Amino acid sequence: MSRSLDIDKAREAKDWKRVAEIISNLTKEEKRDDHVKNSVAMACLDQMKESHIDVPSFISILQRVSSWQLVSAHLPTSSETVTALVDYVSTLSSLKLQNPILSVLKQIFRELSQWDYVWDEGEVERLIQEFYLIGKRNPAVFFIDVLDWWEQQGVSKTSQEVSLMKGFYIRALYERFYVLCSCAFLQSGQFNGPKGEQWQDRIYQLLLSFPQFKEIGLSLFLLNEKRDELEYGISLMKEFVHKNIGLYWGWELMAKYHQQLDHSETVLACLCRAYQCNMSPITKYDIGLQIAYRIAEHSGDNVASWMAHLLIQNKSREVKCDQGIMLSNLMHKALPCSSKVANEVINQWAHVAERWLWSDFPSFVGVVSWIDHKAKVVGVVYGVSQKVVIPFSRIEFEVEVGTWLRVILKEKEDMNPDLLYVELSKTLPSGSIFKTISGRVQQKVGEPFGFVSDCFIPPFMMTKNSLEQGEWVELSLVYDIDKRLDKMVWKVVTVEKIERPR
Numbered sequence: 001m002s003r004s005l006d007i008d009k010a011r012e013a014k015d016w017k018r019v020a021e022i023i024s025n026l027t028k029e030e031k032r033d034d035h036v037k038n039s040v041a042m043a044c045l046d047q048m049k050e051s052h053i054d055v056p057s058f059i060s061i062l063q064r065v066s067s068w069q070l071v072s073a074h075l076p077t078s079s080e081t082v083t084a085l086v087d088y089v090s091t092l093s094s095l096k097l098q099n100p101i102l103s104v105l106k107q108i109f110r111e112l113s114q115w116d117y118v119w120d121e122g123e124v125e126r127l128i129q130e131f132y133l134i135g136k137r138n139p140a141v142f143f144i145d146v147l148d149w150w151e152q153q154g155v156s157k158t159s160q161e162v163s164l165m166k167g168f169y170i171r172a173l174y175e176r177f178y179v180l181c182s183c184a185f186l187q188s189g190q191f192n193g194p195k196g197e198q199w200q201d202r203i204y205q206l207l208l209s210f211p212q213f214k215e216i217g218l219s220l221f222l223l224n225e226k227r228d229e230l231e232y233g234i235s236l237m238k239e240f241v242h243k244n245i246g247l248y249w250g251w252e253l254m255a256k257y258h259q260q261l262d263h264s265e266t267v268l269a270c271l272c273r274a275y276q277c278n279m280s281p282i283t284k285y286d287i288g289l290q291i292a293y294r295i296a297e298h299s300g301d302n303v304a305s306w307m308a309h310l311l312i313q314n315k316s317r318e319v320k321c322d323q324g325i326m327l328s329n330l331m332h333k334a335l336p337c338s339s340k341v342a343n344e345v346i347n348q349w350a351h352v353a354e355r356w357l358w359s360d361f362p363s364f365v366g367v368v369s370w371i372d373h374k375a376k377v378v379g380v381v382y383g384v385s386q387k388v389v390i391p392f393s394r395i396e397f398e399v400e401v402g403t404w405l406r407v408i409l410k411e412k413e414d415m416n417p418d419l420l421y422v423e424l425s426k427t428l429p430s431g432s433i434f435k436t437i438s439g440r441v442q443q444k445v446g447e448p449f450g451f452v453s454d455c456f457i458p459p460f461m462m463t464k465n466s467l468e469q470g471e472w473v474e475l476s477l478v479y480d481i482d483k484r485l486d487k488m489v490w491k492v493v494t495v496e497k498i499e500r501p502r
Contacts, residue, residue, distance in 0.1 A: 003030050007039040011046055019043045023064075031068070041070040041077040048084040055095070055104055058088060062111040071115040082123050085112060089130045093137075102140050105131070109146060119153045125170065132177050139184035144199075147181055175213045178203060182219035191226045199223065204236055211244045217253050230260050241357060248277035251353065252287060268294040269353035272346045295345070347396075351423065358408040358420040365425045367434065367478050367493050368403045380405055381480050389416055397424060402476065402494035435490070438474040438498060441467050457492050465495045472498050 003026060010018040023040060030036050044061050047053065053061075062085070065071060071078045089108065092101055109131075119127075128150050135143050185191060185199055200223055207216045217240075224233030234257045241250040251274035258266040271291045275284065366382025376392040378399060388409060399405070406425040410418040441457070443450035448459035450467060452475055457467065467473065477490040 004033070004035040004039040007036070007043055011039070011043040014046075016043075016047060037068065037070065038075060038077070040064075040068060041075050041081070044070060045077050045081050045084060048081065048088065059104070059107050059111075062108060066111045066114045069116060071112075071117045073116075073118065078117055079120075079123075082117070082119065086123065086127045086130060089127065089134075092130075093134060101134060102138050102142070105134060106142055109142070109149075113145075113149050124150060124153050125173070128177065129173060132173065132180060135177075135180045135184070139180060139187055141181075141184050141188045141190065143177070143184055144181045147177055150177070171210070171212070175210075175215055178206065178213070179215045179219050182216075182223065186222060186226055191223055196223065196227055200227070204240075207240060208243065211240070211247055211250070214249045217249065221253060221256060224257075225260060230257055233257050234261075238357060238360075245357075246277050248274045248279045248283065248287070250274075251277065255290075264294070266353070266356065269349045269356065272349035273353035275346055276350050291346070354421055355408075355423065361408050361410055361420055363406055363408045365404060365406050365427070367476075368399050368401055368405065369478060369480060369491065369493060371399070371401060380407060381478050382407060382409075387416075388419060390419055390422060394419055395422055434476070434478055436474055436476050438472065441469060441471045441473055443467070443469040455490050455492055457495065461492060461495055465497065467495065467497075472500060474498050 003022065006022050007019060010016075010022060023043075026036065044065050047061050048058065065081065071081050085108070089105075092104060128146070131143065131146055182199070182203065185196075190196065191199070200220070203216055203220050203223070207213060207220065210216075217237075220236070221233060224230055224236075234254070237250065237254045237257060241247070241254060244250050251270045255267045255270035255274070258270065268291065271287055271294060275287050275291060279287070364382040364386075366380040366388070368378050369381045369387075370379045372378070377389050378392070378395070380388050380390060382388065388407060390407070404425040406423050407419060408421040410420055412418065437452060437455065439452040441450045441452060443462070448462060450457040450462055450469075452473060455475060455477060457475075461467070465473075474496045475492050476494040478493050479488060480491045481487070482489040482491070
């Protein structure tokens with residue numbers, strides 16, 4: 001107890017030399033005494049609060065705090081010590097340091113990372129903000145260590161999602177800190193090799209968890225560009241867009257990858273698909289302007305003027321002056337056409353992009369075998385007893401029974417497969433489940449149905465096509481299950497009247 005009182009008296013007199021002398025002469029038993037430890041903690045805290053304290057002295061005190069474990073759950077000064085450290089870090093930018101500021105930050109971080117202390121989220125946030133402000137002006141790879149510490153202390157403390165989604169400011173700071181680390185990593189030249197692969201995987205996994213982090217996606221692009229792995233980057237972005245197909249900037253970034261590889265048509269397709277997503281008016285205008293110039297390069301000025309015409313109609317007040325001038329120059333090269341034409345051009349290219357997106361999955365040609373207007377779905381047969389149910393909302397064109405479709409599916413066991421993409425089929429499928437036959441209609445008097453050979457023509461088809469006994473017809477058939485007979489039969493899907501057999 002007496003040594004504790006001696007330290008307190010020297011501390012109150014601000015005799016730091018005497019404090020250091022007493023501490024240096026303490027025995028092992030005295031150092032373990034809680035009263036002595038608390039007095040040393042108070043002395044360190046008071047010194048840290050000194051406004052005129054120099055860097056070497058501050059670092060020396062931090063080292064003592066770490067070695068004595070003076071920041072822990074059972075010491076009442078711990079929270080105040082943390083606050084004093086954050087205050088000091090916030091003043092570093094204004095200090096005229098003899099040593100580089102990053103060297104000082106590294107020493108401070110090395111000490112605080114050893115503390116056995118559960119930081120409050122507010123404390124973490126404030127410290128990270130100060131590190132970020134300094135790091136913006138002085139990027140260095142060591143900030144990745146700070147990021148690791150932050151995730152351990154402030155994010156992973158509960159669940160990552162709960163902590164990050166708490167507020168916009170925290171999410172923005174988290175994203176910016178990752179971007180800071182990426183910039184420092186790229187400037188360091190360490191992007192090739194295992195470290196580059198680890199960082200590449202890390203920021204991509206973060207992007208999958210938080211697709212709102214657009215700047216992280218741009219950082220990933222820069223890393224792939226530096227590592228000369230643009231093709232691999234495209235595969236990563238494909239996976240990302242698969243999961244976030246309605247996110248405009250995913251498509252826009254995909255276009256950026258293809259632009260670097262000089263895939264001009266895919267660039268245009270991805271931009272047009274991005275244009276169909278939800279976004280602010282100013283962003284939509286910016287993407288539209290990119291489309292107009294891409295169309296001008298790819299298809300000529302007349303087509304570009306259609307796009308320009310559409311943009312003029314949707315022009316936002318926030319559009320930059322130079323963008324408006326560029327758009328006006330485009331429009332003067334050719335006569336503007338209707339916005340309907342412009343939208344049709346965009347839709348066509350957007351379909352190209354979506355088909356390309358799902359091109360890694362198997363595609364099937366099938367035929368619409370039934371339509372349920374009440375449930376707003378259609379049934380497509382695409383193999384022997386294979387079917388997929390497609391909602392009306394996924395089909396952007398008119399279909400009827402007998403319409404041939406090309407569908408890209410993700411098969412699932414014992415379940416209706418996931419529909420990835422659907423379009424009208426320009427070619428008939430190969431295989432033996434589809435065929436055409438021709439012959440005379442056989443209909444008994446008074447019966448509403450008919451036959452061609454053994455193929456049953458249901459009443460609604462007889463009525464729809466105004467078929468009568470003895471007429472020549474050509475039928476397209478699909479080999480499908482007949483639920484009434486509970487067996488596979490050749491079902492009629494289309495009927496065409498002919499003058500004689502073909």
